[in-house]
Amino acid sequence: MKEKVVKTEEEWRGLLTPEQYRVAREKGTERPFTGEYYRNGDAGTYLCAACGAELFTSDAKFDSGCGWPSFYEPKEGDNVRTQLDTSHGMVRTEVLCGTCDSHLGHVFDDGPRPTGLRYCINSVVLKLKKDGGE
Numbered sequence: 001m002k003e004k005v006v007k008t009e010e011e012w013r014g015l016l017t018p019e020q021y022r023v024a025r026e027k028g029t030e031r032p033f034t035g036e037y038y039r040n041g042d043a044g045t046y047l048c049a050a051c052g053a054e055l056f057t058s059d060a061k062f063d064s065g066c067g068w069p070s071f072y073e074p075k076e077g078d079n080v081r082t083q084l085d086t087s088h089g090m091v092r093t094e095v096l097c098g099t100c101d102s103h104l105g106h107v108f109d110d111g112p113r114p115t116g117l118r119y120c121i122n123s124v125v126l127k128l129k130k131d132g133g134e
Contacts, residue, residue: 005100024102032067035123044130053079053099
């Protein structure tokens with residue numbers, strides 16, 4: 001595992017856009033169907049916009065119709081972690097970057113095979129490193 005990335009809230013504010021900060025550090029959500037990567041079909045690896053950790057690959061991306069980029073599994077390794085989220089009167093599983101603890105989205109058990117999972121991730125906290133370049 002990569003070394004944990006730890007920054008002060010002031011450092012995060014200086015590094016991230018206001019929208020990235022709201023989602024990643026304050027556990028916000030971008031509006032559905034508006035994110036840069038929702039309909040993106042380019043091949044590559046999706047990185048954490050906050051720390052650059054490799055999170056998901058385009059091979060695991062699918063169109064779930066939910067309004068956010070969806071993946072059926074994270075990239076190998078421990079750069080993605082989950083925890084219980086009981087906010088807003090719901091019980092969900094929150095998805096976080098395992099390297100910097102940024103909020104990424106939520107995972108649900110209504111995805112396709114082979115995992116049956118749907119990682120519903122906010123575009124604003126992702127950065128796509130396209131295959132063969134940036």
